[in-house]
Amino acid sequence: xxxxxxxxxxxxxxxxxxxxxxxxxxxxxxxxxxxxxxxxxxxxxxxxxxxxxxxxxxxxxxxxxxxxxxxxxxxxxxxxxxxxxxxxxxxxxxxxxxxxxxxxxxxxxxxxxxxxxxxxxxxxxxxxxxxxxxxxxxxxxxxxxxxxxxxxxxxxxxxxxxxxxxxxxxxxxxxxxxxxxxxxxxxxxxxxxxxxxxxx
Amino acid sequence: xxxxxxxxxxxxxxxxxxxxxxxxxxxxxxxxxxxxxxxxxxxxxxxxxxxxxxxxxxxxxxxxxxxxxxxxxxxxxxxxxxxxxxxxxxxxxxxxxxxxxxxxxxxxxxxxxxxxxxxxxxxxxxxxxxxxxxxxxxxxxxxxxxxxxxxxxxxxxxxxxxxxxxxxxxxxxxxxxxxxxxxxxxxxxxxxxxxxxxxxxxxxxxxxxxxxxxxxxxxxxxxxxxxxxxxxxxxxxxxxxxxxxxxxxxxxxxxxxxxxxxxxxxxxxxxxxxxxxxxxxxxxxxxxxxxxxxxxxxxxxxxxxxxxxxxxxxxxxxxxxxxxxxxxxxxxxxxxxxxxxxxxxxxxxxxxxxxxxxxxxxxxxxxxxxxxxxxxxxxxxxxxxxxxxxxxxxxxxxxxxxxxxxxxxxxxxxxxxxxxxxxxxxxxxxxxxxxxxxxxxxxxxxxxxxxxxxxxxxxxxxxxxxxxxxxxxxxxxxxxxxxxxxxxxxxxxxxxxxxxxxxxxxxxxxxxxxxxxxxxxxxxxxxxxxxxxxxxxxxxxxxxxxxxxxxxxxxxxxxxx
Numbered sequence: 225x226x227x228x229x230x231x232x233x234x235x236x237x238x239x240x241x242x243x244x245x246x247x248x249x250x251x252x253x254x255x256x257x258x259x260x261x262x263x264x265x266x267x268x269x270x271x272x273x274x275x276x277x278x279x280x281x282x283x284x285x286x287x288x289x290x291x292x293x294x295x296x297x298x299x300x301x302x303x304x305x306x307x308x309x310x311x312x313x314x315x316x317x318x319x320x321x322x323x324x325x326x327x328x329x330x331x332x333x334x335x336x337x338x339x340x341x342x343x344x345x346x347x348x349x350x351x352x353x354x355x356x357x358x359x360x361x362x363x364x365x366x367x368x369x370x371x372x373x374x375x376x377x378x379x380x381x382x383x384x385x386x387x388x389x390x391x392x393x394x395x396x397x398x399x400x401x402x403x404x405x406x407x408x409x410x411x412x413x414x415x416x417x418x419x420x421x422x423x424x
Numbered sequence: 425x426x427x428x429x430x431x432x433x434x435x436x437x438x439x440x441x442x443x444x445x446x447x448x449x450x451x452x453x454x455x456x457x458x459x460x461x462x463x464x465x466x467x468x469x470x471x472x473x474x475x476x477x478x479x480x481x482x483x484x485x486x487x488x489x490x491x492x493x494x495x496x497x498x499x500x501x502x503x504x505x506x507x508x509x510x511x512x513x514x515x516x517x518x519x520x521x522x523x524x525x526x527x528x529x530x531x532x533x534x535x536x537x538x539x540x541x542x543x544x545x546x547x548x549x550x551x552x553x554x555x556x557x558x559x560x561x562x563x564x565x566x567x568x569x570x571x572x573x574x575x576x577x578x579x580x581x582x583x584x585x586x587x588x589x590x591x592x593x594x595x596x597x598x599x600x601x602x603x604x605x606x607x608x609x610x611x612x613x614x615x616x617x618x619x620x621x622x623x624x625x626x627x628x629x630x631x632x633x634x635x636x637x638x639x640x641x642x643x644x645x646x647x648x649x650x651x652x653x654x655x656x657x658x659x660x661x662x663x664x665x666x667x668x669x670x671x672x673x674x675x676x677x678x679x680x681x682x683x684x685x686x687x688x689x690x691x692x693x694x695x696x697x698x699x700x701x702x703x704x705x706x707x708x709x710x711x712x713x714x715x716x717x718x719x720x721x722x723x724x725x726x727x728x729x730x731x732x733x734x735x736x737x738x739x740x741x742x743x744x745x746x747x748x749x750x751x752x753x754x755x756x757x758x759x760x761x762x763x764x765x766x767x768x769x770x771x772x773x774x775x776x777x778x779x780x781x782x783x784x785x786x787x788x789x790x791x792x793x794x795x796x797x798x799x800x801x802x803x804x805x806x807x808x809x810x811x812x813x814x815x816x817x818x819x820x821x822x823x824x825x826x827x828x829x830x831x832x833x834x835x836x837x838x839x840x841x842x843x844x845x846x847x848x849x850x851x852x853x854x855x856x857x858x859x860x861x862x863x864x865x866x867x868x869x870x871x872x873x874x875x876x877x878x879x880x881x882x883x884x885x886x887x888x889x890x891x892x893x894x895x896x897x898x899x900x901x902x903x904x905x906x907x908x909x910x911x912x913x914x915x916x917x918x919x920x921x922x923x924x925x926x927x928x929x930x931x932x933x934x935x936x937x938x939x940x941x942x943x944x945x946x947x948x949x950x951x952x953x954x955x956x957x958x959x960x961x962x963x964x965x966x967x968x969x970x971x972x973x974x975x976x977x978x979x980x981x982x983x984x985x
Contacts, residue, residue: 300509342515
């Protein structure tokens with residue numbers, strides 16, 4: 225028979241502090257309700273979720289909605305720009321065009337070229353042939369993330385056009401680069417693979 | 425807009441307008457509450473009492489007999505940005521390492537297809553393994569640690585080292601002894617190899633053997649099983665109960681017996697994989713409501729009843745609500761009074777999975793129903809497991825007599841699965857009698873009380889130290905946020921160096937920026953062990969800088985300085 229365990233509580237004997245009044249022990253309930261559960265009604269089909277503690281089948285669909293990712297993205301572009309500005313050989317127009325090109329190239333590769341998920345999903349690979357852009361929010365169009373990532377290359381394009389003083393060569397390069405990253409985002413091109421490129 | 429833990433529905437109470445004339449904010453939530461989010465210190469001043477009573481609004485409806493306090497503090501923005509940068513850097517390095525492996529500059533440890541089958545259609549996609557080989561492998565030594573003693577309050581670990589960065593492990597032959605165990609689901613401390621329960625199990629093994637060699641329906645129904653089931657029914661306060669050999673199989677094999685095509689299952693967002701699998705196997709339509717959000721649940725119930733089945737608009741054959749007592753990843757407790765109120769109002773059935781809460785909550789240890797002081801007959805199907813608080817293995821379902829008679833003949837588990845092993849059954853009987861006080865001692869009641877005190881103390885000390893802790897104040901599962909991927913591995917390793925074993929969890933088991941360390945408090949932990957653990961956690965927390973909470977208890981900090 226084990227001895228009765230020593231009981232304690234946070235009273236004055238234990239901590240030598242004045243014990244706070246009882247009302248002050250409450251914590252503020254801090255969760256705020258603001259969620260549109262689009263993805264869960266439309267996209268979440270009942271799956272066997274092995275090893276995960278939530279019923280989100282494909283976390284890739286929600287990663288662009290998480291807290292702080294837009295800010296991180298903007299900071300990343302800013303960092304890229306500053307690094308390019310630090311290189312002494314490039315003039316300001318060249319730097320802006322380079323920022324635009326590198327940003328659009330990166331966006332194209334990660335959102336429109338790479339397919340599937342970097343982890344196994346419990347839905348037997350429904351998203352294996354879909355690019356990240358097509359996976360966002362389970363294919364629902366015109367959500368906030370999609371709007372944000374459509375507008376950001378356009379803003380960058382405006383800035384680049386301004387800083388290159390609308391020079392013809394820069395204009396051609398920047399416009400081509402912008403089109404390469406805007407056209408795949410059109411809803412009409414959802415799931416479309418032109419000439420079978422990048423199909424499998 | 426963006427989601428985070430704080431944006432997710434929190435106080436999702438039943439949709440009632442407050443009566444004091446305060447204008448509700450979005451989704452019926454009180455707007456003033458927002459402004460008090462960050463400016464307040466930990467101690468609430470008297471003017472906030474009004475806010476609390478209205479915010480904790482259901483207490484005005486009389487549903488809750490005790491304060492329901494839970495907190496899920498929002499991720500600090502800087503931490504979120506750094507976490508994404510961390511994952512970004514890991515991704516870049518992952519691509520670099522893949523490139524090196526592809527060009528044979530670096531040795532490739534990953535399994536590859538056989539030479540003869542190189543031109544076949546590949547079994548796996550390389551990219552799907554990206555996370556595993558580039559992120560998980562680096563910190564793999566925090567998981568699957570072999571233990572070589574009973575997982576009580578202290579445990580012995582087999583020491584292992586890795587010469588090639590966790591691709592393979594070698595055992596040094598030594599044993600790390602006396603590691604304080606903060607990871608086992610040992611809520612009441614029944615995971616022990618001495619004492620009344622262990623002796624009873626040993627005796628029964630001598631009499632009945634270990635294996636049963638049959639299913640319950642054939643020759644495997646022992647008198648110990650019958651006695652155990654009666655005891656479980658008495659413990660829960662239901663008419664009848666039935667036990668199965670595996671907790672996961674209880675859920676996944678019995679939900680298909682209860683619902684089928686034409687039925688609707690409303691399951692919580694963070695339900696366990698066994699519930700999700702059972703729901704899927706049943707063939708019913710599944711709709712997911714936001715975690716613990718009663719407004720979302722009510723809306724779904726109303727939509728379901730009004731619109732009926734998807735195309736034909738016929739009424740649903742039955743509606744089953746699946747919730748858990750304690751959610752082990754968040755540490756939150758289900759809002760049971762509101763769920764039951766909704767269930768009664770809309771005439772749905774309730775399936776309550778008390779895997780973590782049975783034995784751990786409530787003044788008598790009878791689970792979440794006891795914790796809220798509700799009637800067990802209100803819950804249609806009470807399910808639970810014996811793994812966590814009883815130190816045994818297996819699961820049970822309790823409910824009305826007709827339900828259990830039906831399940832005894834229609835459940836896959838009863839018909840096809842082998843019945844529980846006699847020593848396990850005896851452990852359940854002994855521990856349950858102990859908790860109920862039927863063995864003539866007050867040991868059970870002491871353990872339940874000890875667990876409650878341990879929980880309160882541990883949670884309070886951790887929040888004082890400045891960590892972000894999720895969940896309800898009374899839940900013995902304590903998730904502590906780490907956020908960054910590198911800190912997951914670092915935390916696990918540093919704690920082990922200081923002789924404390926913890927469980928850390930990261931993406932994809934949790935949302936991408938919400939990786940955490942999860943502590944499970946036990947009644948077997950003495951105050952000294954908890955104090956040691958807390959001081960070590962504080963030390964490691966300072967080292968890794970994980971004390972992110974912005975609601976530090978300023979007064980305590982000043983005095984402790």
